[in-house]
Amino acid sequence: MTATLGVLGGMGPAATAEFLRLLALRVPARTDQEHPRIVLLSEPSVPDRTDALLAGEDTPLRPIREGLRTLVGWGADLLAVPCNTAHVFIDRISAQLPVPVVHIVDATLRAARRASPAGAWLTATTGTVTSGLYQERAASLGYPLLVPDEPLQHRIHRAASLVKANRTPEGGEEFADAVSLLWRRDRRPVVTACTELPIAYTAAGLPPESTVSSLDALATACAEELYRAAAPLRIAV
Secondary structure (H helix, E strand, C coil): CCCCEEEEECCCHHHHHHHHHHHHHHCCCCCHHHCCCEEEEECCCCCCHHHHHHHCCCCCHHHHHHHHHHHHHCCCCEEECCCCCHHHHHHHHHHHCCCCEECHHHHHHHHHHHHCCCCEEEECCHHHHHHCHHHHHHHHHCCCEECCCHHHHHHHHHHHHHHHCCCHHHHHHHHHHHHHHHHHHCCCCEEECCCCHHHHHHHHCCCHHHEEEHHHHHHHHHHHHHCCCCCCCCCCC
């Protein structure tokens, strides 16, 4: 029997729905009964993570911590958060949690290193880029991550915001324009390190072999962890 996965979603809702879809595709299940038990808390009221980081505030920290602890109380043995920027705050509290978190950044960089050992472009929210969350982990692995300049970063962040606003076709157009400019400079794959950006990438009709999706990487890592062993992952309460 697999462990129970707790998903703290709502950051944003479309990305959470896409994560669950991808997870269902990645698990080695042949029947309903072989899929993992999932408890979901979709909490869209968590304050904007980028706004908080740029203002030097920690307003998302408490609701993220409370949401994760609620999932543990609901029986989660393993936690996942399909929001990259939220992991800046999760890194501050992960040691306080009684069950492990599947870290989206680690999962995405593993996938990127397999797909493109020579490096990739980092596309993410301005909060994620400014925090250095990906750059620091990539540097520790010796993995080259190229970072867009400020005007392109603004357009990439806007593409993610358009997906959050249910304006996905516009988000796809904005992202396609930004990616085309990145590829004029260096034709390396694009790491979509904001969970709205894989949705924008697909809407843009960009080549699927030229991206590494943080949503897909997280879904794959969760499936691997859930089915690695039948023993529960809970370590303390």
